[in-house]
Amino acid sequence: xTEKKKNLSEFKPFEFSSASxxxxxxxxxxxxxxxxxSLLKGxxxxxxxxxxxxxxxxxxxxxxxxxxxxxxxxxxxEAFVDAVICIGCVIQGETRHFDFISQxxxxxxxxxxxxxxxxxxxxxLTCNTMEQAEDRAGGKHGNKGVEGxxxxxxxxxLSHDLG
Numbered sequence: 001x002t003e004k005k006k007n008l009s010e011f012k013p014f015e016f017s018s019a020s021x022x023x024x025x026x027x028x029x030x031x032x033x034x035x036x037x038s039l040l041k042g043x044x045x046x047x048x049x050x051x052x053x054x055x056x057x058x059x060x061x062x063x064x065x066x067x068x069x070x071x072x073x074x075x076x077x078e079a080f081v082d083a084v085i086c087i088g089c090v091i092q093g094e095t096r097h098f099d100f101i102s103q104x105x106x107x108x109x110x111x112x113x114x115x116x117x118x119x120x121x122x123x124x125l126t127c128n129t130m131e132q133a134e135d136r137a138g139g140k141h142g143n144k145g146v147e148g149x150x151x152x153x154x155x156x157x158l159s160h161d162l163g
């Protein structure tokens with residue numbers, strides 16, 4: 001039986017050989033900005049720690065999580081980034097709106113990555129409560145923004161190794 005991790009931001013140290021040459025886009029939802037700002041901070045700090053230059057990190061905001069896939073697509077098309085990290089937070093409410101938004105965002109982000117054959121990373125929290133979101137945005141379960149940055153770098157390294 002595998003052990004369930006409590007801190008999602010724990011990862012094995014890794015070397016990324018060409019991080020300094022990569023341009024990383026981050027598209028951030030303005031909705032639930034207390035959470036998404038924390039996720040963004042974690043992602044940016046992680047990228048910098050792994051050698052990505054500040055001037056090669058392009059951050060753009062969109063109104064909500066539903067707009068993340070379009071923002072990522074425009075960024076890949078117009079800004080010519082190597083990878084995009086999509087940061088958002090959807091919290092369950094009283095209606096099924098949560099289900100529709102969460103599924104659309106997940107499908108959209110995946111489809112953009114496949115369309116451009118570049119990493120488009122899903123760093124979108126889909127939580128039942130604000131407390132759960134806080135726990136995953138720098139709280140007791142780590143920071144999903146850090147996890148998104150690590151995933152982007154590891155996917156770029158895989159692409160480099162295979163190319």
